[in-house]
Amino acid sequence: MERNTAKDAWNKRYSASDYVWTDKANQFVETHLADLPAGQAIDLAAGEGRNAVWLASKGWRVTAVDFSTTGLEKAARLAADHGVTVDFIEADATAYQPPASVDLVVISYLQLDSDDRRLVLERAKTWLKPGGTLFIVAHDRSNVTGGYGGPSSPDVCYTVAETVECLDGLEINRAACAQRIVSTDSGDQIALDTLVIASEPASP
């Protein structure tokens, strides 16, 4: 999808007053990042800010980046409601460059075609301080036919193997197709996510 069309589509989707993804952090973010010592973080494609705000409430200094003005406005309201500070930057994920290295980069359900996905992952892995963490969760390609919700286009979905391949030079701490329980009116459903957690080797 052309970039401005995609941006307009996300702005429209976020224009409803309710949160599209709820205001609660993603379950894997909560499970895997709860014990990480707080530092400087980037939430890339932060959307309505659920993960950025959760991180800020844990003491992280968070920069939330997204190309959706409407998403970032909602994220700013969520941060204010929780009494936390988050820095917001409206930018394209394929071009954003942070001014300094950080301790954590979170990329949660950023849907891009394969060339842009590879570009973003290869850029993001260079933003980490020694020992820093890159946390990626996304709709797995197997979800299109075997899981609940998510995009119908396999092109914007991830696989564990392709994701790990982009992270050459990092230590892979976790790489799995993970089952995410989604509560619906007709009972619990299972969504299939690519989950990869990697870290920049610590300085000797």
Ligand SMILES: C[S@@+](CC[C@H](N)C(=O)[O-])C[C@H]1O[C@@H](n2cnc3c(N)ncnc32)[C@H](O)[C@@H]1O
């Ligand atoms: C499925 S939402 C996920 C939002 C958030 N990370 C979360 O987990 O709640 C995908 C987000 O990616 C953003 N996005 C998509 N393409 C982008 C791009 N090229 N640059 C910046 N943001 C982008 C959209 O605006 C949207 O907020």
